[in-house]
Amino acid sequence: MLVCNLSRREPCADLGENSARPVRHFPCDLARPERIAAAAGEVLAALAAEAPAGRVLLVNNGGVGGFGSFPAPSAGRQLEIVDVNVRAVVDLTARLLPCLRRRGGAIINVASVVAYLPTPFCATYGASKAFLLNWSHALGEELRGSGVRVLALSPGTTRTGFFEGTGATRPEAIAVQGMAPDDVVAGALRALAAGRASFVPGIGNRLAAAAAAWLPRSAAARLARGAMERRVPPPS
Ligand SMILES: NC(=O)c1ccc[n+]([C@@H]2O[C@H](COP(=O)([O-])OP(=O)(O)OC[C@H]3O[C@@H](n4cnc5c(N)ncnc54)[C@H](OP(=O)(O)O)[C@@H]3O)[C@@H](O)[C@H]2O)c1
Known part of the structure; x- marks a missing residue:
């Protein structure tokens, strides 16, 4: 390997x-x-x-976030989110897919539980992950029977350094409430082995994703606003 x-x-x-x-x-x-x-x-x-x-596993994991009243934390950060979370994933996958098709394998796209609903105060980040979620499902369907499977992994808060530098208030306090990265990875690998197209680690996150899918988008956005507002600095 x-x-x-x-x-x-x-x-x-x-x-x-x-x-x-x-x-x-x-x-x-x-x-x-x-x-x-x-x-x-x-x-x-x-x-x-x-x-x-042997088979190839492509994990599109790299990602950046940005919290604040748009375009905070900065317009540059908003564009970086689009470039890294969306453009780079599409580009890299297109370049590596012929090899995956030839050898067989799988793609894991790391989205987020926020992919399931509009997310005020991290609007671009949430939308970038919604792109990944839908794109993964569509690509997985296109590739059915080709020997290449696609999994959209949508974690909730996870204990990494992700929130640092995103504009979120008290990033360390947010991260500490999250799941352990090893548990997220273990769940993702089990989901991939089971042939799942999508996986949300953690029962609380799964319930949140399911509830968001049932709500009208405007109601989901209103609920998300309440949760996200606590993570951003008050307007100056
Ligand atoms: N932590 C959470 O609560 C959480 C929740 C849901 C989804 N996610 C997603 O999980 C994925 C991994 O994030 P993480 O939690 O492990 O956060 P992290 O510790 O901040 O890791 C982010 C990763 O992305 C890479 N990256 C960022 N910008 C890059 C760039 N311009 N070029 C190349 N690589 C870049 C970083 O590597 P370098 O800095 O070395 O380039 C690092 O490996 C992300 O897609 C994130 O959106 C995280």
Whole structure:
């Protein structure tokens, strides 16, 4: 098995039982299309040279958030959300899909439970994840029978550094309420093995997603406003 990581910083990878497996880091700013093209080529070359056979799992995990009254925290951040959460995922998947089709495998797109409803005060982030959720379902259907499966993973709050630098108030206090990342990953891998198209980790998050799907969008937006307002600084 070969693990290829595309991000700006080298990860401190703890692969547990797979720790003997080689991890290759390809420095890549996903907001820069020319870097994505180059990094995708480097990954395909590494796969061909170092792991020429076997299935391929593509995990589109990189993502950024932004909280505040639009366009806060900044117009630049809003565009970065679109570039990293949407554009880069489409670009990278298009570049790697021929290899996945040839060898078989799967794609996990990391969306969010906020994909299920309009999210005031993180409108662009929520919409970027709604894109991923719908796009994953559609792509999975297109690829049915091709040997490539697609899973939309929609976590709720998870204990990572995600909220830092997003404009959210007290980011560390938000994260601490979340699920453990290992539990999210374990659930996602079980869902993929079970052939699921979509997975929301955690019973509370599943209930929230199901309720949001039943509500009229305007009512869901109003409810989400109440939850999100607590996470953003008061208007100046
Ligand atoms: N934590 C939560 O509560 C939560 C909830 C729902 C969904 N999610 C989603 O889960 C995914 C992982 O986030 P996380 O919780 O693990 O947060 P995180 O610790 O902030 O990780 C974000 C990841 O995205 C990468 N990334 C961000 N901007 C990038 C860029 N321009 N180019 C390349 N890589 C970039 C980061 O790597 P570098 O900084 O090294 O580039 C890092 O690996 C995201 O898609 C997020 O939207 C998180």
